[in-house]
Amino acid sequence: xxxxxxxxxxxxxxxxxxxxxxxxxxxxxxxxxxxxxxxxxxxxxxxxxxxxxxxxxxxxxxxxxxxxxxxxxxxxxxxxxxxxxxxxxxxxxxxxxxxxxxxxxxxxxxxxxxxx
Amino acid sequence: xxxxxxxxxxxxxxxxxxxxxxxxxxxxxxxxxxxxxxxxxxxxxxxxxxxxxxxxxxxxxxxxxxxxxxxxxxxxxxxxxxxxxxxxxxxxxxxxxxxxxxxxxxxxxxxxx
Numbered sequence: 001x002x003x004x005x006x007x008x009x010x011x012x013x014x015x016x017x018x019x020x021x022x023x024x025x026x027x028x029x030x031x032x033x034x035x036x037x038x039x040x041x042x043x044x045x046x047x048x049x050x051x052x053x054x055x056x057x058x059x060x061x062x063x064x065x066x067x068x069x070x071x072x073x074x075x076x077x078x079x080x081x082x083x084x085x086x087x088x089x090x091x092x093x094x095x096x097x098x099x100x101x102x103x104x105x106x107x108x109x110x111x112x113x114x115x116x
Numbered sequence: 117x118x119x120x121x122x123x124x125x126x127x128x129x130x131x132x133x134x135x136x137x138x139x140x141x142x143x144x145x146x147x148x149x150x151x152x153x154x155x156x157x158x159x160x161x162x163x164x165x166x167x168x169x170x171x172x173x174x175x176x177x178x179x180x181x182x183x184x185x186x187x188x189x190x191x192x193x194x195x196x197x198x199x200x201x202x203x204x205x206x207x208x209x210x211x212x213x214x215x216x217x218x219x220x221x222x223x224x225x226x227x228x229x
Contacts, residue, residue, distance in 0.1 A: 004159070031215075042120070042205050042219025043160070056216065091160065095215065105217065107160040 002026065004108035006092050012114045018080035021111045025073070025094030031055075033105060034067055034077050035091040043091055049075065050097065079113075087115045118143045122206045122220035129196055129227050137191040137223050139180075139206035147208040149173075149182050149189040150217070154203045163191075163204070196227045 005024040013019050025032050030051050035043035046065065048055040052072040060067065064083070069075040079086055089112050093105040123138040141147065151163040151173070164173030169184035178193045189206060206220040 040221065042207070042221050043217070044219070045216055048216065093160075103215075104162055105215070109157075109159045 004092055004094055004106055006090075006108040006111055008111055009109065010112050010114075012116065013082055015084055015115050016081040018078065019082055019113060020076055020078045021090050021092075021113075023075045023077070023092030023108060025075075025092070026106055028096065029094035029106075030072070030097045031095045032069055032075050033093040033095075034075070035093065037089040037091055037110070039088070046077070082113075082115045084115050087113055089113070118147070118208060118210055118218040120206050120208055120218055120220035122204075122223055124221075124223070125203075126224040126226060129225070131198055131227055131229050132195045133227075135191070135193040135196045135200075135225070137204055137206075137225070139189045139191065139220060141187050141189065141206070141208050143187075143208055143210060143218075145210060147210055149180070150207040150209070151178070151180055151189070151191050152205040152207060152219075154205065154222075156202070160205065196225070198227045198229055201225055201227045 007022050032049045034046045037043040046060045047057040047067045049069045052069050067077045089110040091110045092108045095105045096103045119142045121140050148167045150165045152160045153163045154160050164175040166173040166182035172181045180189050180191045203222045203224045205222045207217045209215045
């Protein structure tokens with residue numbers, strides 16, 4: 001079974017530029033998560049999707065971050081404009097949903113963003 | 117809100133040494149508890165979990181017991197190997213059905229031959 005795919009693996013941009021990250025979850029997984037992992041910290045949830053709807057985006061800085069999952073499969077996370085403090089690893093995870101409960105999350109390898 | 121506190125790293129051990137990584141949590145309700153591992157260059161992987169008090173999660177020689185009275189979930193292994201070198205994250209989900217994970221800061225373990 002293929003895992004969660006993310007691209008690009010690395011990205012370097014100047015502050016105030018925009019950037020987009022792509023995630024393809026495990027086939028059949030209805031739930032998709034984006035996390036931000038700043039160096040030396042644990043991952044922090046940014047947004048959770050169930051199919052193509054948003055379950056929780058309370059920690060997403062909506063003035064500069066946006067995310068979509070239009071067809072309920074792959075997802076894009078965008079930052080516009082980027083700030084220095086956005087330098088982090090952006091992790092995508094997916095899980096199945098059955099019996100009214102979410103199951104184990106599987107993580108992708110992440111995209112390492114450096115903002116100069 | 118929910119939070120997870122785990123021991124600061126890095127931790128350096130010799131091969132075959134005993135490992136303990138401490139983890140304590142604050143949560144409302146009855147959380148599920150997890151240990152994730154991140155090997156160099158790889159994504160996070162679930163190592164073990166426990167869903168209720170006194171449960172013991174185990175995998176690959178690692179163990180952790182859900183202690184509600186001390187709000188702890190310490191990770192242990194009797195004899196570490198070089199291949200165990202990784203970053204270990206303690207995490208909880210709030211059990212409210214959303215399965216959202218709250219992570220600790222991670223502990224980097226280096227095992228030397």
